[in-house]
Amino acid sequence: MITKDIIKEMKQQGHGAIANLVKSQHDVGTINFILEHLGQLPSNFDSSFLYELLTHQHHQVRLNAVKNIGKLNSKTDISKLSDRYKIETDTTVRREIISSIGRQRSTHNKPLLFDFLNDEDPKIVCQAIRGLLVFEKDKEVEDHLKPLINHPNEMVRTVIYKEYFAQDNKNVDGLPHHETHNFLKNVVVNADVLQALKYVPDESVHLTFTSPPYYNARDYSIYPSYQAYLEFLEEVFKETHRITKEGRFLIVNTSPIIIARVSRAHASKRYGIPFDLHPYLVKNGWEFIDDIVWLKPEASVKNRIGGFMQHRKPLGYKPNAVTEYLMVYRKSTEKLLDWNMRSYDHQTVENSKVANGYETTNVWKIDPCFDKVHTAVFPVELCKKVIQYYSYKGYLVFDPFGGSGTVGRTAKALNRLFFLTEKEQNIFNICKPKLNRKVCSMNDKLNF
Numbered sequence: 001m002i003t004k005d006i007i008k009e010m011k012q013q014g015h016g017a018i019a020n021l022v023k024s025q026h027d028v029g030t031i032n033f034i035l036e037h038l039g040q041l042p043s044n045f046d047s048s049f050l051y052e053l054l055t056h057q058h059h060q061v062r063l064n065a066v067k068n069i070g071k072l073n074s075k076t077d078i079s080k081l082s083d084r085y086k087i088e089t090d091t092t093v094r095r096e097i098i099s100s101i102g103r104q105r106s107t108h109n110k111p112l113l114f115d116f117l118n119d120e121d122p123k124i125v126c127q128a129i130r131g132l133l134v135f136e137k138d139k140e141v142e143d144h145l146k147p148l149i150n151h152p153n154e155m156v157r158t159v160i161y162k163e164y165f166a167q168d169n170k171n172v173d174g175l176p177h178h179e180t181h182n183f184l185k186n187v188v189v190n191a192d193v194l195q196a197l198k199y200v201p202d203e204s205v206h207l208t209f210t211s212p213p214y215y216n217a218r219d220y221s222i223y224p225s226y227q228a229y230l231e232f233l234e235e236v237f238k239e240t241h242r243i244t245k246e247g248r249f250l251i252v253n254t255s256p257i258i259i260a261r262v263s264r265a266h267a268s269k270r271y272g273i274p275f276d277l278h279p280y281l282v283k284n285g286w287e288f289i290d291d292i293v294w295l296k297p298e299a300s301v302k303n304r305i306g307g308f309m310q311h312r313k314p315l316g317y318k319p320n321a322v323t324e325y326l327m328v329y330r331k332s333t334e335k336l337l338d339w340n341m342r343s344y345d346h347q348t349v350e351n352s353k354v355a356n357g358y359e360t361t362n363v364w365k366i367d368p369c370f371d372k373v374h375t376a377v378f379p380v381e382l383c384k385k386v387i388q389y390y391s392y393k394g395y396l397v398f399d400p401f402g403g404s405g406t407v408g409r410t411a412k413a414l415n416r417l418f419f420l421t422e423k424e425q426n427i428f429n430i431c432k433p434k435l436n437r438k439v440c441s442m443n444d445k446l447n448f
């Protein structure tokens with residue numbers, strides 16, 4: 001049996017020992033095992049057998065051959081690789097060929113890499129871009145890459161934008177990334193969110209966590225139509241995007257809803273709010289990051305399966321809806337998350353580290369919370385998780401649909417700051433004493 005130690009020993013022997021070993025094998029699995037465990041290749045390595053393997057009938061062997069050829073660096077026979085690229089049908093092998101050519105960092109390969117920019121596979125185009133970007137301040141490279149800002153593929157456009165077009169968009173007020181305005185700290189405003197946000201400067205908040213009204217399913221909000229409802233939410237999240245710091249998160253809790261039927265002659269109607277809202281968020285600069293499922297105990301939700309349990313007739317199946325979504329988005333930026341994290345001092349990072357017991361999957365089992373006055377209150381446990389996982393201590397958490405103020409209270413308990421808006425006076429009145437903080441009512445004319 002061929003082991004890693006045997007491969008190592010034969011590699012050290014040289015004189016084509018590995019080539020002979022590979023050639024004597026008929027089993028594809030063993031050939032791949034050898035190729036995958038070759039490690040670094042010595043300068044006197046006899047690589048000719050690797051080029052022969054470029055025509056092997058099994059794609060994994062071809063892929064491993066290309067990977068090893070890539071390790072040869074300056075000794076790589078580029079013409080053999082580019083010939084193979086022209087006839088290769090396997091996507092992973094084609095991509096690896098471009099990656100190997102790019103890794104050579106040789107100016108001789110530039111014309112080839114320019115050709116690859118026309119490939120129909122966006123990943124090949126990205127590999128070629130990567131290979132070309134090593135030639136910094138090279139006018140010819142820039143002339144080939146900059147026009148790709150109009151490439152049909154979004155990944156390609158993003159890379160080019162970051163390299164050539166992104167500007168350091170400083171906050172208009174010159175506020176550092178980690179800071180916010182004093183007049184927004186621990187404030188709840190009794191007003192329509194869109195009215196209130198007119199007074200909030202760009203790039204003010206670090207995290208938004210909210211549960212918008214459930215269309216017309218609950219009595220605290222009435223919209224003339226579903227389209228009007230979605231357009232209202234679009235406006236709210238467009239404004240939220242404006243006031244959010246670069247690269248920071250928005251987490252929206254929603255779920256499909258049901259509007260009861262008008263009479264027995266009509267059907268009730270389901271509305272897939274999370275799915276319908278998603279395109280509006282993406283369109284307005286929110287990058288989709290994750291879908292977290294909030295799982296509730298079956299006993300806590302409305303029973304819909306009862307009828308089916310009796311009749312068992314297909315088509316009449318209506319499962320009990322035990323989940324809601326937490327849709328996680330990030331304000332689109334070409335900057336990596338690291339950039340956001342580095343804006344905090346060492347102590348803040350240490351103090352904000354998430355303790356053991358955090359969720360490891362995107363399904364969070366949490367009991368719902370029932371409130372005598374407000375029908376859709378966040379469980380504190382849910383708020384705690386979101387705030388701890390998506391914000392640092394001392395920074396501003398926003399809830400445009402503040403309700404009874406759960407986000408505010410939890411943010412405060414976790415040493416964050418809060419800024420909430422809530423339209424309904426009676427709900428605001430419940431929220432106010434609970435938060436025991438600066439409040440701002442409609443009568444103050446939003447004069448913070």
Ligand SMILES: C[S@@+](CC[C@H](N)C(=O)[O-])C[C@H]1O[C@@H](n2cnc3c(N)ncnc32)[C@H](O)[C@@H]1O
Binds near residue numbers: 406
């Ligand atoms: C689903 S509830 C949020 C409950 C909240 N998460 C809590 O824990 O209490 C939505 C809230 O948004 C408020 N609301 C609806 N339209 C609003 C608007 N245009 N501006 C501000 N608040 C609004 C409603 O009055 C309701 O309290």
